[in-house]
Amino acid sequence: MPEKPYDHQAIEPKWSDRWAADSHLYKAADDGARPRYYVLEMLPYPSGRLHMGHVRNYSIGDALARYQWMRGYDVLHPMGWDAFGLPAENAAIKRGQHPRTWTVDNIAHMKKQLNRMGFAYDWDREVSTCEPEYYRWNQWFFLRMLERGLAYRKKSLVNWCPECATVLANEQVVDGCCWRHETTPVEQRELEQWFLRTTAYAQEYLDDMNLLQGGWPERVLTMQRNWIGRSEGTEVDFTLDSGEKVRVFTTRVDTIYGATCVILAPEHPLAKQLCEGDLAAQLKAMVDDQGRKDPENLQKEGFATPHTAKNPYNGESVPVWIGNFVLMGYGTGAIMAVPAHDERDFEFCQKYGIPIRPVIHDAKADPLTPPALPFTEYGIVYNSDEWSGMTSEEARRRMSEKAEREGFGKAAITYRLKDWGVSRQRYWGTPIPVIHCPSCGVVPVPDDQLPVVLPLNVTITGKGRSPLESVPEFVNAECPKCGSAARRETDTMDTFVDSSWYFFRYVDPCNSTRPFDSAKVKPWFPVDQYIGGVTHAILHLLYSRFWCKVMRDLGMVDVSEPFKNLFTQGMVQLNGQTMSKSKGNIVDPDDMVEKFGADTCRLFVLFAAPPEKDMDWDESSVEGQYRFLSRVYRFVTRNLDRADFAGPVQASNDADQRALRKIHQTIAKVTSDFDNRWHFNTSIAALMELTNELYACEAELSPRAAGEAVEKLVLLLAPFAPFATQELWESMGRAGAVFRQPWPAADAGLARENEIEVPVQVNGKLRSRFVVPLGLSKDELERRALGDDRIRGLLDGKQVVKVIVVPDKLVNIVAK
RNA sequence: GCCCGGGUGGUGAAAUCGGCAGACACAAAGGACUUAAAAUCCUUUGCCGCGAAAGUGGCGUGUGGGUUCAAGUCCCACCCCGGGCACCA
Numbered sequence: 001m002p003e004k005p006y007d008h009q010a011i012e013p014k015w016s017d018r019w020a021a022d023s024h025l026y027k028a029a030d031d032g033a034r035p036r037y038y039v040l041e042m043l044p045y046p047s048g049r050l051h052m053g054h055v056r057n058y059s060i061g062d063a064l065a066r067y068q069w070m071r072g073y074d075v076l077h078p079m080g081w082d083a084f085g086l087p088a089e090n091a092a093i094k095r096g097q098h099p100r101t102w103t104v105d106n107i108a109h110m111k112k113q114l115n116r117m118g119f120a121y122d123w124d125r126e127v128s129t130c131e132p133e134y135y136r137w138n139q140w141f142f143l144r145m146l147e148r149g150l151a152y153r154k155k156s157l158v159n160w161c162p163e164c165a166t167v168l169a170n171e172q173v174v175d176g177c178c179w180r181h182e183t184t185p186v187e188q189r190e191l192e193q194w195f196l197r198t199t200a201y202a203q204e205y206l207d208d209m210n211l212l213q214g215g216w217p218e219r220v221l222t223m224q225r226n227w228i229g230r231s232e233g234t235e236v237d238f239t240l241d242s243g244e245k246v247r248v249f250t251t252r253v254d255t256i257y258g259a260t261c262v263i264l265a266p267e268h269p270l271a272k273q274l275c276e277g278d279l280a281a282q283l284k285a286m287v288d289d290q291g292r293k294d295p296e297n298l299q300k301e302g303f304a305t306p307h308t309a310k311n312p313y314n315g316e317s318v319p320v321w322i323g324n325f326v327l328m329g330y331g332t333g334a335i336m337a338v339p340a341h342d343e344r345d346f347e348f349c350q351k352y353g354i355p356i357r358p359v360i361h362d363a364k365a366d367p368l369t370p371p372a373l374p375f376t377e378y379g380i381v382y383n384s385d386e387w388s389g390m391t392s393e394e395a396r397r398r399m400s401e402k403a404e405r406e407g408f409g410k411a412a413i414t415y416r417l418k419d420w421g422v423s424r425q426r427y428w429g430t431p432i433p434v435i436h437c438p439s440c441g442v443v444p445v446p447d448d449q450l451p452v453v454l455p456l457n458v459t460i461t462g463k464g465r466s467p468l469e470s471v472p473e474f475v476n477a478e479c480p481k482c483g484s485a486a487r488r489e490t491d492t493m494d495t496f497v498d499s500s501w502y503f504f505r506y507v508d509p510c511n512s513t514r515p516f517d518s519a520k521v522k523p524w525f526p527v528d529q530y531i532g533g534v535t536h537a538i539l540h541l542l543y544s545r546f547w548c549k550v551m552r553d554l555g556m557v558d559v560s561e562p563f564k565n566l567f568t569q570g571m572v573q574l575n576g577q578t579m580s581k582s583k584g585n586i587v588d589p590d591d592m593v594e595k596f597g598a599d600t601c602r603l604f605v606l607f608a609a610p611p612e613k614d615m616d617w618d619e620s621s622v623e624g625q626y627r628f629l630s631r632v633y634r635f636v637t638r639n640l641d642r643a644d645f646a647g648p649v650q651a652s653n654d655a656d657q658r659a660l661r662k663i664h665q666t667i668a669k670v671t672s673d674f675d676n677r678w679h680f681n682t683s684i685a686a687l688m689e690l691t692n693e694l695y696a697c698e699a700e701l702s703p704r705a706a707g708e709a710v711e712k713l714v715l716l717l718a719p720f721a722p723f724a725t726q727e728l729w730e731s732m733g734r735a736g737a738v739f740r741q742p743w744p745a746a747d748a749g750l751a752r753e754n755e756i757e758v759p760v761q762v763n764g765k766l767r768s769r770f771v772v773p774l775g776l777s778k779d780e781l782e783r784r785a786l787g788d789d790r791i792r793g794l795l796d797g798k799q800v801v802k803v804i805v806v807p808d809k810l811v812n813i814v815a816k
Numbered sequence: 817g818c819c820c821g822g823g824u825g826g827u828g829a830a831a832u833c834g835g836c837a838g839a840c841a842c843a844a845a846g847g848a849c850u851u852a853a854a855a856u857c858c859u860u861u862g863c864c865g866c867g868a869a870a871g872u873g874g875c876g877u878g879u880g881g882g883u884u885c886a887a888g889u890c891c892c893a894c895c896c897c898g899g900g901c902a903c904c905a
Contacts, residue, residue: 348903
C-alpha cells in the first residue's frame, strides 16, 4: 500500500463525531474490580473559552486515563461545569439574556470544543453546578450543617471587594486585594454573614496530612499547614484594676516575668470601657484605621490607658495599652508584652519607653551576661522566683499547669485558620435556604421545599446590595413555622461550595433523592488522582477536605480525605503572565487545531515541558510535532500491505533485531514514564527516537517485524494522539477503540543490547571508547581498556595507580 | 525576614541511583530532488583553539570553595529568578 499523506482535517472530525455519538465508549464499569478515579480540578467555566492552559491540563489527564484503560483498569474520568459569579454572567443578564440559557449555550460550545480536542471524558456523568438540582444538594448540605452548628450567622468584620460588590472569604484575599481584582484593595465592613465552621476540623486537617504525605506535593501541605497556623501556648488571665479579667494568649509563658505591659487590640471588647474621654476618640480613630492598613509599611502605634492589670504569677501590676498591631482575630485579642523576648513587643516598647526586662538567658552563655535583646530563642529562665533555672520548655509546661490548677488560665492551642464566610451578595450562586421570620427568627427552609431557586426577572446593578433583594417574588416568603409573612435570605453561597463536593456527585449525577448514593461512591473513593493548578492550595483543596469530613460525620462516606494523590500542573504563561480569561491574555486552541489538528496540539503541549513545570507560550515548534505525526502516519500506511500482525515475533535479520530492540526499549521507557513521573516530554521523545530508528531500518524489515513495529508504535502513541492512532488502528484492519486495547508489555530479552560502547577515562577525562559485549566481566573490561591503543599511548611514562571499572558503564584509569 | 521551587547551547529541554553533559525537538546553515516552490530526505550545529583533511587540544551546567577515581547531580557559602508566608503573640 502506498503511503498516505497525513490529513488531520479528514481524520479528526470523523472520529470526534463518532465518539460524541457513542459516548458509552468512555463509560467505566460501575462494578469494576479495581477502578481508578481521575478528576481534573473543577471544570471550565462556561463563561470563558477553552484556552491553552486548559488544553495542557486536559491533555495530561486524558493521556493518563487512556493509559489506565489500556492497562485494563476501569477509569472514571468525568467532566463538569462550574458557573462563576463573574462579570461576564452579570453582563449577560444585563443584556437581557436569561443567565441559564446563556450558560447552557456556552456549555454546548465548550463541549463541542472539548469534543473536537478528543478528550475522553465520561459525558454521561457530567455535573453542572449551576443547575437547580445541584443547588438543591448544596442547600441540603447547608441545612445539615445548620442543624449541627457547623453553619451559623454572625455579625462581624468581613472582607468586601468594591469591584465585585460582595463579601470575600479570607482565603480569597490576596495581598490585601481581591483575588479576582488584583488592584482593588479589600475593605473591611461590619456585616451579618453566614459562616461554615471549618475550624471545627482544624486539628484533623493537620492530623490527616499523614494520609496525604507522599501523594500530595509537600509544598501544598506546607501551605495548608501555614494557613492553619497551629500554635501551642497558654492562656492567662490578668486582673484589671476594675476587677475584670483580661485573658491573653502567649506561646512563651516562660517569659511572663518579663511582661511590662498588657496590650489590647483596638477592637477588643474591653477597650471601649478602658478608654474614656479623649481616649475614646483616639480609640475610634484607631479602629477605623484598622480597616485600611497598607500592609507594606505598617507602623506600630498605640496609647496607654489609665488602667493596670495584675500579672497572676508575680502579682505585679502593669499598665494596659491599646496597640494597632494586636489582632482581634487571633488568640484572645490581647497580649502581654515581653519586650526583652519578642521582636514586635521590643519595637513597640522601645518606641513608647516601656521598661524592658530580660528573664531568659542563652543556655550556652554565662547567666550573668544579659543576652542581646530581643532574645527570642528558648533558654534558661532567671529573675522569675521559683521558675528560675528551668529551661524554657520546662517552665512553659509547668507554668501552664499552675495556671490551670489555680484557675487563672490553661494550656491552649490556637489556630490561625478562621471559619469560612460563605455569604455572597451576588446573583449567581446557591441561595442560602433560610427564611427570616419576625417572630420565629431564622427558620430553615424544609427539605421538601428545596431547591430554593434563583429568580429570573432580576436586574444586576453592581451596587452594594444583593440583586435578589429587588425581586419581591423571591424575597417575600411565608414562615415555614408559623406561616406569617417573612423575608427570604438573599445572600447566595460562595461558589467554592459547588467545587467542594462535585467529584462525589460525578459518581451518581442523576440522583434525585440524595446528593449521591453512598454505596455507589464507595468503590471510587478516595479519588486516585486529582489534577489541578497550585492556585487552589488553600482554597478549594482545603474546603474540599472540610466537606469530606462533614460528609463522613453525616455517615455519607467512609473516607476522611477526598484526594489520595494530588498533582499540581504548571501554569501556561503568556508574556510572563498566567494565562487566564480574567486577564484576557488567553491563546485559543482553535487556530492551531484548524491548522495542525488536535493531536498535534496535544502532542505539542505535552512535549514542550514536563507537566509540573510552568511554561511560557511559544508555538514556534509546533510544526515539529506535525512532522512527527506525519512521519508515523506515513510509516504505518506504507507498511500495511506487507505487515504481518500474527504469529510469534522473531528477528530474522539485523534490521529486525535493531527494530525490535528499540521497540521494546521504548515500551519500557513510556511505561515507566506513565507509572512513575508523567514526564510525557521524554515519552514522546522516545517515540520520536523509535520512529527515526524504524525509518533507518525500514527497508530490510521482515513482514512480521514490520507488523510488530506498526502495531506497537500505534499503541504507544494512542494516549497522546487519539485521533491519528484510532484511524491507523482501523486501517490496520482492527476493530474497536484503540484505547481499549491492552497496553503492550516490554520484553526485556528483546530490549537488551548485546553490545555496548564503554567510555574510557584517564583521571576522569574521556580519552577513548570501545565496543564490548554486554555483561563483560570487570577484569576483562580493565584488560581491554589498558590494552586500548590510544590509552596505551596516553599512559606511556605514567604509573597506573588504580582502575575503576563500572561494568557496562565505564572504565576510569587513575594514573600519575 | 522565614519556608519551598528553580538557574544547563541561539530556543524548548534531556541526563530517573554520583558514571560519556546537551537525548529529542525548534531555529539556523549547507546539500539532494524540482523549471521553480511546497513537501520530503541527507549533512552540520555548546564555546574557543590547532589542522588542508582524517583528526586533535582546552574550556563548559548561576558564582566561589569542598568531598570523590569521577559532580549538572552530594556538602558549605554566596548571587539571581519564581512562588508561598509575613505584626499570628
